[in-house]
Amino acid sequence: MLKGVASVSFVVVVLCSVFGADGALSCTNRPGFPKPKLPITDYERDGPDGRALCVKAVITQKYLDKGEATDDKARRYCIRMGAIKNVTNPDEAGHLIARRLGGTKDTYNIVPQNGNCNKGRLWKSGVETVIYNLAKSHTVTFIVKPVYSGSNNRPVALQYEYYVDGTLSGANTVPNPIPPPGCT
Numbered sequence: 001m002l003k004g005v006a007s008v009s010f011v012v013v014v015l016c017s018v019f020g021a022d023g024a025l026s027c028t029n030r031p032g033f034p035k036p037k038l039p040i041t042d043y044e045r046d047g048p049d050g051r052a053l054c055v056k057a058v059i060t061q062k063y064l065d066k067g068e069a070t071d072d073k074a075r076r077y078c079i080r081m082g083a084i085k086n087v088t089n090p091d092e093a094g095h096l097i098a099r100r101l102g103g104t105k106d107t108y109n110i111v112p113q114n115g116n117c118n119k120g121r122l123w124k125s126g127v128e129t130v131i132y133n134l135a136k137s138h139t140v141t142f143i144v145k146p147v148y149s150g151s152n153n154r155p156v157a158l159q160y161e162y163y164v165d166g167t168l169s170g171a172n173t174v175p176n177p178i179p180p181p182g183c184t
Helices: 007-018 072-080 121-135
Strands: 040-046 051-059 092-095 110-113 140-147 157-164 167-175
Antiparallel strands (some): 040 051, 140 157, 157 167
16 A cells, blocks of 8 residues: 555545546556566556556567466465465466466466466466467557455456557456365
């Protein structure tokens, strides 16, 4: 949280900026936030725990497969943010901008994510589409917005849009359900 800013007014300001006037996803780095690592150009956070509201990356071929793996710090952050751990298939520290696309392990790019979703077909199809366009020497802008239920820090879904050379080319919402409990 930024010092001297009430959490309620901060939340209102940030939530208003996640969607642009045209209804498209928008993401602008706020003053006082540390500068992100490229290819991530902007991110927004809110609340006392700093949950991610959105992440934006401008990706070219040079970032492909240059991302960072999650580490203990990222995994501890996800547990603090409400990751489900006491099940057979616990939540993972999932990248918003995928590691394959140059995504970092920094907490502005990490959320608790159901492992089946993190490595699942719906999420992978978006990443693979971006990789396909990068192979054709295009620049892809990828914006991901976690969707939360109230003040919960574990997203219930991830929305994304991607732009190829500045033109909106695709969008999707990927559910992030709570992992089922294991057999007892």
